[in-house]
Amino acid sequence: MLANVFTKTTRDRWRGTAIAAASLAAMLMFAMAVYRDIDLAVYTELPEVFRSLMNIPEGADVASLAVGVAYGLYGALTFAALALVTGAGSIAGEERAGTIGLLLGNPRSRTQVMVSKAGAMVVLTALGAAALWLAALIVPQLLNVELGQMAVGAYTLHLFINSLFYGFLAMAIGAWTGNKSLAAGATAGVMIVSLVAVGLLPLIEGLEDLARAFPWYYFDGSEPLINGVHWGHLGLLTAGSVVFAVAALVGINRLDLKGPTVGATLLDRLREHPLTRRVADRLAGSARVSRIWVKTASEHQGLLVVTAAVMFFMMGLLMGPMYTLMDETLLGFADQFPETLLVLFGGGDMSTPEGFYQVETFGMMAPIAVMVVTVAIGAAAVAGEEAKRTIGLLLANPIPRSRLIIEKTWTMIVHAFAVGFATFAGVAGGSLLGGLGMSIGNIAATCLLVTLLGLVFGGLSLVLSAGTGRVKVAVFVTIGAALIAHLFNSFSQLNDGLAQAGRWSPFSYYLGSDPLVNGMHWGNAAVLTGLFVALVGLSIILFSRRDLRQTG
């Protein structure tokens, strides 16, 4: 292993791990504080399928419930995603940046470089898991909550091994293809599909055992928080990681290294063909570069298409027929569903179609979908051009700095509304397909509110991008703020003392008025719009005052 490659990778990546661990610890503390004050009887009486679906261990107490919620979903996903990003970037990332030639120009083998990168990934993930473990021991002490029989160590060990599985998978794909986006995208796909499958399959009779075919099952299928380490499951995940690691080593030694080239898109191919040249030229060429906001929109179109498609088909259209399928099973338990957990997913009454859509689509997925798009545009708006060193050339044109912010804001608005509209079309279509008879107007109102909510957080990332010139700061701080705002809003609904305080969270202006049932709440829309406009204004002020950064 090469100490300096290891050190550099660790130094480049430690912030993400540290921020994630700190946020998760804060989340744990918050969850525990809320659960401490409410009656937990509802949970223990739940049927087993639902408990496992919601990460509630049998005989749950305050501590294990909080750990299950904070670490089981958010924690496991966050650390798997961090490992995934590190793995995907290990070689393919250096290729994209054009630094791979320089790195391998040194008298060190590709194997050595790869092993060092893998070492950094393992150590960082281990440190993160250890931090979570410590937090789970310390937080209950601070809040005077009994730790009970909880096997926190076993749980974080499962989380650690599970994260590495996805890290090594991404590394292997990156090493064979040299394509960072492909490695990250494919691995994230495997992770999400497997997570959803493990959640949904046990609900469908006859298919319960199929969940074992998906890797996520081996993370907490054995309920390690209660039952301790399941060595068989860990062994399987580890074996998988080893296979991927070996595949990565073989792959990297076979790969022809690439320079920082640009991939050819479908549009580029059409531009080269004589039959399609004229049309494609207009689309890819003159039309795309006609304005700053159009060019920015084209840069983010891939993300928009994927997000809008997921919201339209999966979260919209599909959920309608799904509701009619699951209706009876759910209705039987609807009353027993603990409100405490449902509020986390948007707090709908699952026995009605509106409540079902609120839990499945609008509670978490819709805000995330709009934010993915708005935060990506906001964070890159100024800081992205600075990181790519194109800002000097761009601002050498006779345009004021405020125009740059305003044009990028236009892109953000257009894309946010596109996702909002896709969600609307999907949900309205799903309601028709399933014959659910939901109010079209109310669906539209909810979609408008979620669009505005996404714009508020997009506006926050724009402020950070314009004020600091650092993409990573803009992305991470915004994600952190959104997470805290979401949790704060959810938990404040459970605790009367906090109910007023919840109004500080932008999320309360989204579903707080139950728009899917009650229709549009213009006051809330006005608050969100005002907040967004204020954030854009602040971006202009901050950007106009500072020196441009020379490098990223």
Next chain:
Amino acid sequence: MTDQIAIHTAGLTKHYRDVEALIDLDLDVRAGEVFGFLGPNGAGKTTTIRTILDEIRPTSGKATVLGLDTHTDAVAIRRHIGYVPGDLAMYPNLTGRDTLTYFANLRGGVDWTYVDALADRLDADLTKKVGDLSSGNRQKVGLIQAFMNRPEVLIMDEPSSGLDPLIQRAFQAMMREVAAEGRTVFLSSHTLSEVQRVADRVGIIRHGRLIALEAVASLRSKAIRRVELEFASPVDAAVFTAVPGVRDVTVNNHHAVLSYDGTMDVLLKTVADRYQLVDIATQEADLEEIFLTYYRDEETVGEEGAT
């Protein structure tokens, strides 16, 4: 006189935290000239340019372009300038023509037949994606971008990096034509031969301070000469260094080479007294030697400007 001054800086100072990147720069670039801005890496050339373009704001002092303040009239100024940043980066997924269209749309008033003529002269391929071009070919797109709307003032930071000698020559001709039309070129460089060929005046900057500002012609006529002397017998270097105005002496047995600024009479009398002179050749020093001389002097005087 403002209408004849293209770029003017007065007491321009820029500190990055505790680093003094630019100290009290007073500079006038006249309309219709090619101004060479010389200095080693890290001297403050790019900081000066970035301040003039309002990318960064001066700690104190001010600058004007065509009489307009670089901060308050930044947008108006940029209607009249063309800019090539040092370490040029563009959008890798756009072709050269897309890139030029993008900036042309932001700027207005671009004549596409002129763009094609420029592309022809520089032998630039505008159909390929910028990300797939070599650095020299990418630089050509950057140059066309700066020239394409016939700006009043061209500000270029190390513009010829990566260009092959033929293209460099074409580019130098383009700069001279701009000056001949009464427009102005501000050329930051450390390629001395280029500055010598195209510039009317040079400013030399070091450690954030302007240490010399002169016409290229008068810099040459400082009469620093390269003198080669051939003797009948081996010579001693000390004899030459004793003569005022002699620098950089290299003695190799019968042969001596030195830089000299003084009257030839003094030098010849001194050496002829001691040795038998067989042959002598003198050559006008080029800018590079003058440049090195300036810097060597600075170093021996002391690092007063050092940070």
